[in-house]
Amino acid sequence: MNMENIIELKNIVKSFGKGELKIDVLKDITLDIKKGDFVALMGKSGAGKSTLFYQMSLLDRPTSGEVRIFGKHMDTLTEEERVLFRLNHLGYIFQDYALVPELSAEENVTLPLTMLGYSDTEAKEVAGKTLDRLGLEGKHTNRPSQLSGGQQQRVSIARAVAKNPELLFADEPTANLDGASSDDVIDALRKLHSEGQTILMVTHEHEYTQFCNRVLWMEDGVITKEMEPYKK
Amino acid sequence: MQSKNSVLKKGSVWKVARKLAFRQVQHSSIWMNVLIISIMLLTFLNLVVITGILTGLTEGLFTDYQEQYTRDVIISTLSGENAISNSYAITETLNKHPSVEHVTVRYIQSGTIEANYQTKWDFESPENNVSTQLIGINPEVENESTHLADRLIEGEYLSSNESGYVILGSLMLDQYATFSDTFDPLIDVHPGSRVKLSFVRNSVEVSGVGSGHGGEDVENSTVDRGGVSAEFIVKGIVQSKVGQVAQRTYITQQDWDRLVNQKLDLADEFAVTLKPGVDSAGFISELQSYDFERYAKLETSAEAIPSALNDLQKTFALLGNLMGGISVIVSAITVFVVIYVNALTRRKQIGILKGIGINGRAIEKAYIMQSLFYASVGITIGYFVIFIFLVPFFEKNPIDFPVSDGILAVTLAGTTIRAIVLIVVTALAGFLPSWLIVRQNTLDSILGR
Numbered sequence: 001m002n003m004e005n006i007i008e009l010k011n012i013v014k015s016f017g018k019g020e021l022k023i024d025v026l027k028d029i030t031l032d033i034k035k036g037d038f039v040a041l042m043g044k045s046g047a048g049k050s051t052l053f054y055q056m057s058l059l060d061r062p063t064s065g066e067v068r069i070f071g072k073h074m075d076t077l078t079e080e081e082r083v084l085f086r087l088n089h090l091g092y093i094f095q096d097y098a099l100v101p102e103l104s105a106e107e108n109v110t111l112p113l114t115m116l117g118y119s120d121t122e123a124k125e126v127a128g129k130t131l132d133r134l135g136l137e138g139k140h141t142n143r144p145s146q147l148s149g150g151q152q153q154r155v156s157i158a159r160a161v162a163k164n165p166e167l168l169f170a171d172e173p174t175a176n177l178d179g180a181s182s183d184d185v186i187d188a189l190r191k192l193h194s195e196g197q198t199i200l201m202v203t204h205e206h207e208y209t210q211f212c213n214r215v216l217w218m219e220d221g222v223i224t225k226e227m228e229p230y231k232k
Numbered sequence: 233m234q235s236k237n238s239v240l241k242k243g244s245v246w247k248v249a250r251k252l253a254f255r256q257v258q259h260s261s262i263w264m265n266v267l268i269i270s271i272m273l274l275t276f277l278n279l280v281v282i283t284g285i286l287t288g289l290t291e292g293l294f295t296d297y298q299e300q301y302t303r304d305v306i307i308s309t310l311s312g313e314n315a316i317s318n319s320y321a322i323t324e325t326l327n328k329h330p331s332v333e334h335v336t337v338r339y340i341q342s343g344t345i346e347a348n349y350q351t352k353w354d355f356e357s358p359e360n361n362v363s364t365q366l367i368g369i370n371p372e373v374e375n376e377s378t379h380l381a382d383r384l385i386e387g388e389y390l391s392s393n394e395s396g397y398v399i400l401g402s403l404m405l406d407q408y409a410t411f412s413d414t415f416d417p418l419i420d421v422h423p424g425s426r427v428k429l430s431f432v433r434n435s436v437e438v439s440g441v442g443s444g445h446g447g448e449d450v451e452n453s454t455v456d457r458g459g460v461s462a463e464f465i466v467k468g469i470v471q472s473k474v475g476q477v478a479q480r481t482y483i484t485q486q487d488w489d490r491l492v493n494q495k496l497d498l499a500d501e502f503a504v505t506l507k508p509g510v511d512s513a514g515f516i517s518e519l520q521s522y523d524f525e526r527y528a529k530l531e532t533s534a535e536a537i538p539s540a541l542n543d544l545q546k547t548f549a550l551l552g553n554l555m556g557g558i559s560v561i562v563s564a565i566t567v568f569v570v571i572y573v574n575a576l577t578r579r580k581q582i583g584i585l586k587g588i589g590i591n592g593r594a595i596e597k598a599y600i601m602q603s604l605f606y607a608s609v610g611i612t613i614g615y616f617v618i619f620i621f622l623v624p625f626f627e628k629n630p631i632d633f634p635v636s637d638g639i640l641a642v643t644l645a646g647t648t649i650r651a652i653v654l655i656v657v658t659a660l661a662g663f664l665p666s667w668l669i670v671r672q673n674t675l676d677s678i679l680g681r
Contacts, residue, residue, distance in 0.1 A: 059587055059675045079674075080592070084240065087589025094678075098584040102255035112589055115248050117241025143259075159588065 005071075006167060006198055007033040007056055012065035014051050014221075025051045026062070027221040033200060035166075038193040040209040041202045042227070043218035050171065052218065053202045057090060057169040058082050069167070087115055091160030093170040097152040099144040105131060105155045106140040109162050116163055130162040131155070134188055150181025157188055161197065168192065170201040174208055186211065206230045240591060248590060249597035256574075256598065257605055265606075268570055272610025272658070273617070275563035279650045280618055282559075283552025284642040285631065290545035293473070293636035297541075298533040300378050301476045303334075304512045306536045307502040307519075307528045315339075315498035318527040325522060326502060331510040336377040339368035339488050340500035343431025345404065345481055347418040350426065360419055362404045364481045366431060368488025377505050380470060383477065387423030387468030390484055397467035398427065399482040408471060423466050429481065429491075430461040462491055473636050502528075560654060564661040567606070571599055572665030579669055583677025592670040596663060603662025604655065611651045618642060 014026040025048045033039055033056070043049045054060035055067055058074055067074040069089070077085060086092075099108045109127035110118075118126065131140055134154040144152050153173060160168055170189065174182035182205075190211040193199055201212070207230045209215045215227040257265065298304070309316055316322065319337070326335040346361035371390035375381045380399075381389040385408075390399055402408035406417040421427065464483065472478045483491070506515055512532040519530050575582065582595055623640050630637035669677070 054675055059678070083586055083589055083591060083674075086587065087591075090589070092584075092588050094584060094587075098581070098587075098678075100252070100255070100581060100585070102259040103251070107251065107255070111248060111251065111585075114251065115240070115244050115590055115594065117244045120247075 004034045005032045006035050006037075006069065007031070007200075008066075008068040008071075009056065010066040010068075012052070012055055012062045012067065014048075014055060014060070015063045025221050026055070029065070029221075029223060031216075031223065033198065035198055036193075036196055037214055038189070038199045038212045039201070039214045039216060040212040040229070041200065041216050041218065042204070042206065042209070047218040048221040049202050049218045051221075053169065053171055053200070056200060057092065057167075058086055087112060087163075089166050091163065091165035091168040093153070093156050093160050093168070093173045095172040095175045097144065097149070097156045097176075099152055099155055099159070101144050104141045104143055105136060105147065105151075105158075108144070108155055109159045112159065112163050126162050127158070130158040134158050135184070148181065149177050150184050153177060153181065153185050154188060157185065157192075161192060166198060168197055168199045170199060172202050172204065174203065174205065182208065245591055245594045245597065248594040249601055252595070252598035253601035253605065257602055264570075268567070268606045269610045269613070271563060271566050272607050272654070273613050275559050276611050276614035276651065276654055277617065278559040279556040279654060280614070280642055280647050281622065281640065282555050283549065283646075283650075284618075284640045285638060286548035286552040287545065288626070288631075288639040288641035289633050289636055290541060290548055291641040292630060292633070292638045293541060294534070294537055294545075295639070296472070296474050296636055297476075297537060300380075300383070300472055300474045301503065302531075302533045302536045303336075303377055303503040304506040304510075304533055305502075305504040305515055305519075306531050306533065307504065307524070308531070308536075309340075309500050310527070310529055315500050316502075316528040317498065318524070319499040320497035322502060322524055322528065323497075323499070325519075325524075326504060331506050331515055332504055333507045334373065334377040334505040336369065336374045336503045337485075337499045338374075338501035338503070339485065339492070339498075341366045341368075341431050341488075341492055343429055343481075345400070345418065346428040346430065347421045347425060349428055358416075360416065361430075362416065362418055364401075364404060364479065366429060366488075366492075367480050367482050368485045368492070369482055370485050371482075374482075377503055378477075380477070380482070383470040383472050384468045385471045387466065389468055390482060392484055392486065395484065395487050395490075396464055397483070398429070398464040399468045399470055400427070400466055401478040401480045402469050402471040403475070403478040404481075405469065408469070421466060423468055425466045426463055427466055428461055428463050429483075430459060431492075432459045460491055473634075556650065560657050563654065564657045567603055567658050567661035568665055571603060571662050572668070574602075575599060575666050575669040579672070579677050580680055582669055583672075583674050583679075586670070586674045587678055595670050596666045599666035600659050600662045603658045607655050607658035611654060615647070615651075618647065619644075 009029055009031040012026050012029040013024060015022050015024045017023055029052060041049045041053060051060070055062050058067070058069075061075060074082070074085075100111065103111065106124065106127050109130060110123040113123035113126055114120070128140060131137070134157055136151060136154055136158065139147060139151060144155070147155065157173075173185050173189070177185060186208050189199055189201065193211060203209065210230040210232065212229045215229050216223050217225045217227050307316065307322065323335070323337060326332050343364060343366050344361045345364045346359055348360040352359065369390075371392055375389065385402060390397055400421065404418055405421050406419045409417040418427070470477060470482075506512060516530045516532060519525070524530060585595055586592060618640075623642060626638075626640040630639050
């Protein structure tokens, strides 16, 4: 294994259906993601980018092929081990924020920290600092319904990064946001990347790839090309 | 790769579960919370109160039986005997015993009581008579023991100073009898009515009959072929749900002595009231040590209760448990449905929680905690309703069942057992739906597939 590679995909195939109805959504994909990369995964709808994203983020298992993270074969992990692995090493930003509506912004952020065994005080302190870093001062006790879309997405980012994950996965993080809020979110990701965070992002918008160092284009289940990041 | 937890830290699952459960309950609709807690409360009340009332029905009967008839210990005639042969010694012993509060002595003779004989002008008209047990009592002592005077519904109570009066149990009278199809009750008998008592003497001695009405010795008492017949004036009518009280005819010991001519040291029943704290069984053991068992049947109040009543109590308890069991199942299904719908509507959220690394057990425990919260609140309110309101209420206002004054027979221990059953069932009903949702594929849950 190349020590610089965080994710290594080898001959990944993902199929749905059986027999004549079988569809290969991912077709023999081999890909390495290096530490510190900010990778954008682009493509038209149905190209397979979300499916590839789920394989890399351990939310799904490939039909065949090998997913290694930190050199470790992920297919040997049980479901419970994968949950624990995700907790320990991976951070997620979902398209629709996916916050727990009953919890405040701070509680949403502390939830994975508590699961990791942080004390209440430690978790609150870390969550508070992370929220502040993302420009959410004074919003700690607000519940998601009391925040704008952009603010909710930043809470979602805070939840993902508060535990210092080695890998941050962002699934179309700007899809539900207006232009200004999208810019805020992309700027937050840029800052995180500048601090050394490895990020893998799925996006439809080429303009949001301006801070990425790699932009992968997918078509029909295959990575067809590596594009230049967007330049103003 | 930095070193991280290979296993979850102890307690973190519970902490996350607690946080999720607390906030979900706190921020869910108040009406939904009220509804679920009401269901739990009603289930708990159903579980405890229905059984309690069914048991209380017979408990009330047993209590009435003890208070109005047997008292703590009843000493009665041995089977095959006409009377308790050593009554004098027993009376003396009981009267002097430091554990005894009251003793009422009863003399019993089977016979018939006839009314309306004055208006029966021919031999073909049916007689208006009923079978009864004629009881000779000291009215004042009997009243001290069983408060017989409190059961009066018409007229006045007997007095030892007067003669020729009788107290009738209401079940023998047409206006009160509820089972009149089983015998012909006495018609139109009220205080002041004249009735004729007839019975056969046990004793072979037949001496002059001193019987009368209105306090006078009268000449119309007759002795025929060993039988005795005498006219009395009805002084009062007693009503009770205890058959041994409501089907008897009471006269004074003096009238008994004159009519029956049975020696007063040949009693038929002693109802013994013990001082508070005295154990009935221990008292009987003491009487047995005096060899009283040779002369009489010695029973505690509980032992004297007819076995059919005991069987009835067991049947009611069984019925109560059966109905309670059904209500527990209904409640479990309700909690299951509520939690299942709740978990199903949050399926995507559960998937996301698993996606970000929240352990499935924490999510399941959160739902179990929610169920336990609803059960605990419902049960706690239930305890207050039962022990602060219902039990005192039914003690003051017993349910007027045909056979007894029903109370709510519940104990703290029995109620707690039912509470534990309900909590366990509710926890299972909360766990099962969350387990069904949590075990689903994480990505399928997130994508709603």
